[in-house]
Amino acid sequence: MPPAYWGRANVFTRGTEREPMTTPLRSDPIETPEVGFLDHLEFLAQLSQSFVTSLDLEATLEQALRGIIRFLKVEAGTLFLLEEDGQALVCRASIGPVDIRGLRLKSDEGIVGRSVRRNSVEVVNDTRADANFLNRVDQQSGFITRSILCAPMAVGKERLGAIEVLNKIGGGPFDAHDMHLLRVMSSSAALAVSNARMAGALVEQERMRRELELAAEIQRSLLPPDGAGDSPIVGLNRPIGEVSGDFYDYFTLPDGRMPFALGDVSGKGLNAALLMAKTASLFRCLGKSVHDPATLLAYINREICETASRGMFVTMVAGTYEPMTGALRFANAGHLPPLLRRTDRSYATFPVEAPPLGIVGDASFENQETNLNGGEFYVFTDGLTEYRYGKTEELGVDGLIQMMEAHAGQSIIDRLRALLGELDQAGWKARDDLTVLAIDDTWAARVLADGPSRRGAAKPPEPLLALRFPARADRLRPVRAGVLAAAQMCGFDRTAAEDITLALCEACENIIVHAYKGRDDGDIELGVFRSDGGILLRLRDFAPPIDPARVRPRDLNDVRPGGLGTHFIRAIMDVAEYGRAPDGVGNLLQMTKRVS
């Protein structure tokens, strides 16, 4: 409320220390005991203004009523609002010798009921002569009502209540002028009530929107972050509304294989989002133990069929990718065929006949197998291919391929982002949730092998040894024997192979001592690979994350033990990279060394 307004107006001032319509600030000629026409206008303007700017309806109604009473020079006034069901009138504001707030009348009771029913201003200058006058209120309150002026509050056809003023001071009758004024005032109050109720509805809408936002946030947390981290699998999800019916996910198994999935739930909105959350959780949970994609889809299908609500279904591709070899096995439940982009930029697709999940409980699914051979594999929802320009033109698979190729040379996630940016800019519109999952089969060769000079041309590392063993000092001996032999297979001489064995065992001992901190029930997983021209060792534990910065070589001038093992690793290996395991559980150490 602007202060200047309150400075000029006093019509709503509580108490009696000031007379209505006279304030110290006013100096115009209207300052007369007689209420003039301009005062009416000003009072009404102020009344309307106070309603427009008010946040607290009850308080404002009471102030308005107080102003009305003074303006009309009456002893008392009440304001009744109809209950939502229209059955009762409840007194919400009451000014005068007796406070009757909370008083309930049947909607057709009394003069106020009549005013509301007829939607007309009612004048009763002698209450004793009006059969509708409710004497019991006076009897209860002790107030003596001699005359009543009552105006309905309505906005259009909606009846909201009425304002009633009682007993003109001086005892005279209410005249047509009073009737007219009260009618205008009550209309103004009616608008205020109506607005406040609409504002209430808006607040409710806002609350719903917030809850939806929260749901969207939780849902986003079920997906890996867009284009997350350094991984051969990347994904991207753009919901068209707050929440999405699409999902994708992937993680790494202890043996390095990566299960992945992408799904599209029929329909949109919260129902679809909830089924999406369920399907994504089933994949996360079952995918850790069921590594065969067709079997996994059959399990998830059965589960969804048992509980899914009528008519909803999920199309889904689930698969397992081996970064070290490029081998890919996947199964498709009614989803768009995935695309393979070969290194020569030709594309292949993988059509499918199997039904979506959630329709036939005993459906079976078939695995498809291929090797990516350094290529790229795309699974996407129709939100991508159904990007639309104008009314009919759709992007389609061919359009998608064309646009992706325009950005060849960039990383997959950069290509996808560039493509979406261009579509948006050119005025294409998404019509559905959009989700893409892509596998980059050059990742393993690039990241794990010999560096940028061999990019693309590198052979994938060849697995030589895969071991899982207890993280205990007394279990390292056979590991050493295996690593020593594997290192010699990679072309290292005896001394270098023994050094590599030492580095590996130092890393294991770090895990035993620092990651598992003496617990003897943890496991270590080791993969040894022959890379082009050297060796790759992948060592993984399942312990809480350790800060790689704390695993650093000791200062060699300091002869105390500790950190010496890490120094050995750094001195022996060409590259030793610590990180978290891609699925977020445990630590990963990757070490490489080239044959010199």
Added chain:
Amino acid sequence: MTNSVSEEQGRLVVKLHGEVDLENAGDVRKTLLECVARKRDVLVDLSGVTYIDSSGIASLVEGLQTARKNGTGLSLVAVSVRAMRVLALARLDKVFQIHPDLATALQSGS
């Protein structure tokens, strides 16, 4: 592995065998510290060591530090190729006094 301790001309000779790693470095440490505690010069024979890692090296370092505090000596004897390689990696090959064989060690003053 087994650690043997013998006495040769007033010195304690500790002979380590086989693979010295996190599993048995504790035993090595205990043996070395017990010998050092006897306030005699200690010779550690590494000829039979086929593998030694940072935990084994750390035990040797601790023995050497304790001996120095006592004013006695701890030196290495007949260090195997593997153990020498690891000492070199740790840049401790100049920190320890290293004798090619037991006879040379016994002739030397330390």
